[in-house]
Amino acid sequence: MGRRTPSVLIVGSGISGIGAAEKVHKNGFQNIRILEATGRTGGRIRTQKFAKGLAEMGAQWIHGPSPENPVFQLSSQYNLVGPDALREENQKVDVGGHPPDIPVIYSSSGKEINPTLVENVTNLYYEWLEKSRNFTKDTCSPDDSVGSFMRREILRSSKEWNKDVSELNMAILRALLNVECCVSGTHSMDHVALCPFGEYTMFLGLDCTFPKGYESLVNRIKANLPNDTVLLNKPVKRINWNGSFQGNDSNAHPVRVQCEDGDTFVADHVIVTVPLGFLKKHADDFLSPPLPPSKKQAIKKLGFGTMNKILLEFEKPFWDPNTTYIQLVWEGDSPLTESQKDLRKHWVKKLSGFVVLDPPGQLGHVLCGFMAGKESEYMETLSDEEVVSSMTSLLRQFTGNPELPPPISILRSQWHSQPYTGGSYSYVAVGSSGNDIEVLAEPLPKERNAAKPLQVLFAGEATERNFYSTTHGALMSGWREAQRLIDQYPELGAAVRKAKL
């Protein structure tokens, strides 16, 4: 590759792209540029003004804020999390993947359900969920899903239920599975593969938020980069590699990136951090020569679903000040029957519940509803007025108060319709496995030599086998690819260390 300073292009300015850029920059790389399709940095980390304060349209919590979590490491180093999150006890809590607080539960007949009535079935649900993480490819069929495993457990257990609890138990289980669809970012748990489900790894620690918004972390990392590193509104159309473009000669850069506006950039290396949702739509023509068939297959097989938020601001809270979560339970619903197909009529039934934003003094009286799957994608096509009207009817029905005032403002995410995202986050779908994640992460070319050096690298949450769908997974993936480049140029790191002496 000669003695020229290596140039690195990064496609996408989410936390994986910004994180990769900062790491290579810290290790002596000087020629770095990030090309971002949209008019902002942060990608699926997006903080917006709403009500009295801020709201997160994408990532909201640091999942597992403990010392092993790189997002937590950085956030505490930069003083971006509150004192509770920094307490040692907080970092040792093992929530085991379920919410630590007892919710307020409303049913569709307008009654509040006493949580003790559903405690047994809720505990059973979490036991089954835990069990579903213990399978491997040797102990289950590759076609099996978390949803069908749960149904088998429900059917087995329900034989022992009295008639008077059975209906409520079924309705609660349906509601809990709706929550799980939000966690996995999928339409149905029937789409989530059972064997690799346990590969997803959780850190210890009670989830925490960012008082100044999740974007404060992205901005803080970005501040370590030279000012002109990020070019906004530069959607990349095609990446030519292996010198497959006109005007190239043997001493020139092996990679050229073409933007939709006609601009081109050449480089030694490109790190692609675009979401899996984007790759699914553009796998055939995003690279030239095209992606190898194994990578295209992995992109096709892995899951990428939609999970959206609906934020509602109220003049006054109708909930008790201690309420942290409101769970909605549709009477008569069951996890054993498919959800209704008429989205226009039934989309609201997929809403899993509302988190109460805290503290109200800073944020206002705000409920944040969560909804996954096709219903969530349908919601994106409606107007704000239609969503407010549906939410008002829903809350009036569940609280049993036909006079409940409507929310005074609304803000919602629409991740599925974003052309450069195409959904919310990835999961390991039935028919795929953790190996597909590894294949997606493999750099190109696969066989490398002096004539065919390392050129196209892949990062982003969907490339992290154990931490996909999270901000820390995304950051780890950016650091992983940055390290791959750093290892390629040991002399740059050595020069940085020498300069520091």
Ligand SMILES: Cc1cc2nc3c(=O)[nH]c(=O)nc-3n(C[C@H](O)[C@H](O)[C@H](O)COP(=O)(O)OP(=O)(O)OC[C@H]3O[C@@H](n4cnc5c(N)ncnc54)[C@H](O)[C@@H]3O)c2cc1C
């Ligand atoms: C609603 C929601 C809630 C979430 N909640 C949490 C949570 O509480 N905790 C958590 O840990 N994680 C959460 N996540 C997941 C987390 O936000 C993501 O895993 C993480 O932010 C992904 O970072 P990334 O860098 O991989 O991708 P992104 O942030 O998506 O960055 C990719 C960037 O590439 C750009 N791009 C795409 N195509 C092109 C192109 N052709 N040319 C140039 N640029 C392009 C995009 O515009 C984007 O800016 C949530 C996500 C969503 C959507």
